[in-house]
């Protein structure tokens with residue numbers, strides 16, 4: 651019995667691989683290393699460098715490793731990039747997920763966990779947003795993920811495997827033991843960008859939009875520590891293996907912070923007063939989005955351990971400092 655983690659060399663996937671190997675699971679990673687890194691993968695896991703769209707390779711990996719569960723992180727993740735390159739996003743996120751689902755069915759893999767996103771809701775009408783809210787993604791990225799959720803529902807009904815589609819809100823922070831973190835080159839995520847600015851890796855940070863209908867006019871997001879997120883995946887894996895029914899669940903804490911609040915936190919925790927420019931809105935960005943976590947707590951008994959923006963930022967900064975040291979070597 652082993653777990654196939656696609657995208658296990660990436661930010662969230664590398665935390666998941668550590669979480670699984672810490673729990674004594676056999677893990678095989680499939681990653682094409684476009685944005686991920688082989689060095690980020692826990693040494694107990696094995697890496698197959700390849701693409702999720704390669705059905706022959708998937709058949710072989712699933713068969714040779716006795717895979718009973720797939721955790722599917724591989725994908726393209728930048729909202730504005732998806733606006734500029736929608737077909738690239740539909741290929742990497744939707745078409746290749748279809749191939750992976752086909753391989754799972756052919757290989758008799760019973761359990762499937764999928765990285766979905768809060769972007770499937772667009773700008774919700776109510777806060778916090780529950781899983782039953784209208785699905786109205788505002789970007790090709792969100793639509794590419796929603797289509798995969800739909801394929802999973804249809805393929806599960808036809809072929810009998812079970813799945814959990816976990817809709818992540820904004821993932822941030824790093825492994826508290828310092829073993830992995832967000833290493834993405836040219837990252838666009840707010841906390842990562844702010845940490846890079848605090849450490850002098852960037853000259854400044856630009857706030858994208860100051861005229862949103864929020865308290866201070868900047869975008870509001872629900873930032874979840876990556877360790878709490880991967881723990882939710884561990885809970886979901888146990889639930890599915892124990893015979894739990896298909897589950898679609900939000901992964902967030904249930905409260906949000908504005909861009910300016912995040913910037914202030916990074917400045918305070920780092921002690922660096924980096925330059926901040928105010929700019930126009932970024933294409934595809936909703937104004938505010940905050941999770942209801944009622945369902946995931948009820949169905950999986952998920953209990954967050956790092957629900958604290960200062961702690962999230964501190965762990966992200968610590969990782970960023972380790973990247974600076976790594977690049978200096």
Ligand SMILES: NC(=O)c1ccc[n+]([C@@H]2O[C@H](COP(=O)([O-])OP(=O)(O)OC[C@H]3O[C@@H](n4cnc5c(N)ncnc54)[C@H](O)[C@@H]3O)[C@@H](O)[C@H]2O)c1
Pocket residue numbers: 656657658659660661662663680681682683684685686687700701702703722723724725726727742746765766767768817818819820821822834
């Ligand atoms: N970071 C967030 O805030 C966030 C929020 C919601 C959802 N997600 C989802 O979580 C997942 C992981 O995101 P991340 O932040 O770790 O991104 P990431 O870019 O660090 O990781 C993605 C990994 O997938 C690999 N990959 C990409 N396309 C592949 C393919 N076709 N075949 C094989 N490997 C491929 C990359 O090399 C990389 O290692 C994504 O599916 C993303 O949509 C992320």
Ligand SMILES: O=c1ccn([C@@H]2O[C@H](COP(=O)(O)OP(=O)(O)O[C@H]3O[C@H](CO)[C@H](O)[C@H](O)[C@H]3O)[C@@H](O)[C@H]2O)c(=O)[nH]1
Pocket residue numbers: 727728729766767768769818819820821838839840841843855856857858859868869870871909932935939
């Ligand atoms: O340099 C920056 C970067 C971001 N922002 C703002 O900060 C907020 C968060 O932006 P991120 O880029 O960090 O994250 P997104 O909300 O765009 O998207 C993230 O969360 C989504 C779910 O909410 C998706 O899942 C997606 O994969 C993931 O990238 C937004 O208001 C954005 O406009 C800035 O002002 N300046």
